[in-house]
Amino acid sequence: MTEMAYTKLGSxxxxxxxxxxxxMNFGSEQSWMLGDADASVDLIHAALDAGINFLDTANVYSGGESEEIVGRALDSANRDDLVVATKVYGEMRDAPNGSGLSRKHILDQCEASLDRLGTDYVDLYQIHRWDDETPVEETLAALDHLVESGRVRYIGASTTTAYRFTKALYTSDVEDYERFACMQPEYSAVARHEEANLLEVCEGEGVGVIPWSPLAGGFLTGKYRRDADPGEGTRAAASESVRSYFTEENWAVLDAVRDVADEEDATPAQVALAWLLHRDPVTAPIVGPKSEAQLRENLGALDLSLSPAQVDRVAAAKTPRYPKA
Known part of the structure; x- marks a missing residue:
């Protein structure tokens, strides 16, 4: 049985x-989601039983349904042992102040998330995207207030440019606001553009990195084939963003991942996750299993110790570029 490993979140x-x-899978908004609240709660409990203590959701996932499901799972869990993360920014209603990072929206949505999660505090509250229409000082002051009031323990960010993120960190330092503890970028063996953007900032500033889509929407599991349409019911069949990974360069990455998997008697998904775990400054890839079998497969990545040559072989198959190529 895989023994869970733990690390510090950034500095x-x-x-x-x-x-x-x-x-995000725990909801019913999209056809590829689990669509079963009871099964979702069972899967969360299986993850907790395996030693995972870090859960990531967002207010916009299925219009709050994901947070409600996580809240149900928390009812029978030891809340003190868990790190619960959610996000704010996206549109929660079609009305003025229904989205964004204004003080009003942040404070209102934090209370709404706490209600859905059934908890008194969020361990990690993240801005889901950048808001060009709100001064960064206003956003940071609102987040700082949530930390000071005890509703939030740490703050984080997701998916922005290095310049914006650096500006936010600098503003926090100058104005004595709470500092972003982590960044949630897209990062995988086929999505490496952030190596030349956000990851340099994170490493230099002691910011934790929790990559989203570490398996590239399922592409790196090896279930798709070069010359075949994605099967009905798969995420690629329903999502153009997943099909965008279907490039010759990315197929070459997958070939390298498959080769390493054969050498290690592992699955491509396990190798892809292990590859990320070998990358600095990655803290914890965000996995999205839809079954206990997939969860167990993901956990198996923790048992893999790739050689430097294997890590380099996967990396050599693609040249990272920013912006995303």
């Missing part, structure tokens, strides 16, 4: 599991 003292359970 904080917070212990998090090396894999984070992504909870």
């Amino acid at each position: 904080t003292g917070l212990d998090v599991s090396r894999l984070c359970l992504g909870c």
